[in-house]
Amino acid sequence: MDDSNPFDLVIRQGHVLTLDPKSTCYPLADVGVRDGAISAIGPDLSGRGRVEINANGNAVLPGLVNCHMHETLLRGFCEDLPLMRWLEEICFPIDKSLQPKHQRAAAYMNQLEMIRGGITTFLDIYRYPAQAAAVALESGLRAIFSPQIIENPPGAGESLESNLAFVQEWKDRVPGRIFTWFGPHAPYSNSAETYQQISRLAREYQVGIHTHLAETLDEIKMFQSKTGKTPVAYLADLGLLSDRLVVAHAVHLSGEDIHLLAEHDVSVAHNPSSNMKLASGVAPIPDLLAAGVRVGLGTDSNLSNNNLDMFEEMRLAAMLQKLARRDAEAMPCDKVLRMATCEAAACLGLGEQIGSLAVGKRADIIIVNLHAPHMWPILAGPASNVIEQLVYSASAGDVLTTIVDGKILMRDRQVLTLDEVAIEPLVHDAAHDLARCSGLDRTPRQSERG
Ligand SMILES: [Zn+2]
The missing domain is CATH 3.20.20.140 (Metal-dependent hydrolases)
Known part of the structure; x- marks a missing residue:
């Protein structure tokens, strides 16, 4: 890696919730990743990443x-x-x-x-x-x-x-x-x-x-x-x-x-x-x-x-x-x-490695969409309500990007490591087979059980 690319990956312009012991939060900051670990967090990190993701003001938090x-x-x-x-x-x-x-x-x-x-x-x-x-x-x-x-x-x-x-x-x-x-x-x-x-x-x-x-x-x-x-x-x-x-x-x-x-x-x-x-x-x-x-x-x-x-x-x-x-x-x-x-x-005994965003920790990071009506309004300053929106309003479908060890597993809702189209028929076939093998394919539904 040459010096013009100090990072493998940089997530820019995110609303960063670190979940560190002080619950440090940056209303707008970047997270730099190198060799699978977080190497810098802060506003306007200088130096490019080989891969750059613009978080566009969305929530960036630990996986x-x-x-x-x-x-x-x-x-x-x-x-x-x-x-x-x-x-x-x-x-x-x-x-x-x-x-x-x-x-x-x-x-x-x-x-x-x-x-x-x-x-x-x-x-x-x-x-x-x-x-x-x-x-x-x-x-x-x-x-x-x-x-x-x-x-x-x-x-x-x-x-x-x-x-x-x-x-x-x-x-x-x-x-x-x-x-x-x-x-x-x-x-x-x-x-x-x-x-x-x-x-x-x-x-x-x-x-x-x-x-x-x-x-x-x-x-x-x-x-x-x-x-x-x-x-x-x-x-x-x-x-x-x-x-x-x-x-x-x-x-x-x-x-x-x-x-x-x-x-x-x-x-x-x-x-x-x-x-x-x-x-x-x-x-x-x-x-x-x-x-x-x-x-x-x-x-x-x-x-x-x-x-x-x-x-x-x-x-x-x-x-x-x-x-x-x-x-x-x-x-x-x-x-x-x-x-x-x-x-x-x-x-899980992994508190030193993951669970918060901090320099030196493994880069397990997610980006969650805040640009959706059910997540509005996002308030700034002391009234910041991103945690409230994540816990009470968000659901799994709001996750845009999922990263483990600095590797992007899903980007903008597109899973990159598994082939979803190929997996779907595999699951349906295996499920039918398992229901048949266990003799449960003929079990009536609750409403018909009496
Ligand atoms: Zn269980």
């Missing part, structure tokens, strides 16, 4: 971090069931029939949707991780794969052996962008011994653990009657609680559970859409935050959401707490935006 999702293939399918019936009658039969070819198509669909919605990093807990990781090689997204281990019912998920083999094969393949964790589905679908083995292996390989925990009241009752403990206390007694662990949901918690999560530096992935749709409950997020627990947002799967729209997730995360607590101040929008960016990155 969104999805702390809990499953790259499932089916959605809009067998709707309106409570969690345990939905798992047993729908999810587990699908999971048992799933083949690598289905997972490849699912990963294409999910990663395409995430790029289009401004998600730059995701934590996936599902099947055939090598298929999904191969798609991430192409898509350019940053990803953590935690293969979903399910011992009971047998055949519905990955095994400890397949999870370990994946960690060994992929751990160092794409350093800094593709990560391999352990993914025991839940304490009710895996044995205590398996959790203890995973705890040991995660320490040995220096990787994280992702699991579902305390999602429904049924789960709490089941654990109380079987063990006399809450699911959180049960995992605590097994030695699982640590800063390596990210738990999804954490809806039904006692005061002691919250204390245990805080004391052991466990992170929580909060999924308000899924919790509402499956009628699981309202996670006590303000109490967790007050206790010092890190919380990041997740979409959960497109079977239980039904989209991977982190803007919608932010909006619901704010509104759900306000409603549940009859308190409009219960969850302010700036806090919610942090739960989708810097706090989410910290949950």
Whole structure:
């Protein structure tokens, strides 16, 4: 690179929200990128980039971090069931029939949707991780794969052996962008011994653990009657609680559970859409935050959401707490935006690398359209309302450009790394095949079930 091009990429004239610890915001500034990292932020950066993007006053912010999702293939399918019936009658039969070819198509669909919605990093807990990781090689997204281990019912998920083999094969393949964790589905679908083995292996390989925990009241009752403990206390007694662990949901918690999560530096992935749709409950997020627990947002799967729209997730995360607590101040929008960016990155152990715009951090950046009527008016000065518009008015379709490690994955709504036209028929074919293989293609709709 010669000196006339000090940058690989410069994003110019953006309304830059850094999400750094001071919430620094530049009403009009440039972001320079070199070697995949942010190398300068400020007004009128001198020196050209090999590639220049004019942000045209739109919002420039860190890429969104999805702390809990499953790259499932089916959605809009067998709707309106409570969690345990939905798992047993729908999810587990699908999971048992799933083949690598289905997972490849699912990963294409999910990663395409995430790029289009401004998600730059995701934590996936599902099947055939090598298929999904191969798609991430192409898509350019940053990803953590935690293969979903399910011992009971047998055949519905990955095994400890397949999870370990994946960690060994992929751990160092794409350093800094593709990560391999352990993914025991839940304490009710895996044995205590398996959790203890995973705890040991995660320490040995220096990787994280992702699991579902305390999602429904049924789960709490089941654990109380079987063990006399809450699911959180049960995992605590097994030695699982640590800063390596990210738990999804954490809806039904006692005061002691919250204390245990805080004391052991466990992170929580909060999924308000899924919790509402499956009628699981309202996670006590303000109490967790007050206790010092890190919380990041997740979409959960497109079977239980039904989209991977982190803007919608932010909006619901704010509104759900306000409603549940009859308190409009219960969850302010700036806090919610942090739960989708810097706090989410910290949950995944990536707080030093991503989650905010700062010199030296990886260049995971999105540009969000502010030139649309539903985002107006944009106010200047102390009354600046860009965060408010992003959390309460924006949706995934407002993301114009998505960048990971300085590489442009989508520019002006055009995905550059995946071929959307070729992927669409692949997804429809694989979905029909999976519905047929799992015997669910003849399942009547809820209104016809009686
Ligand atoms: Zn989940």
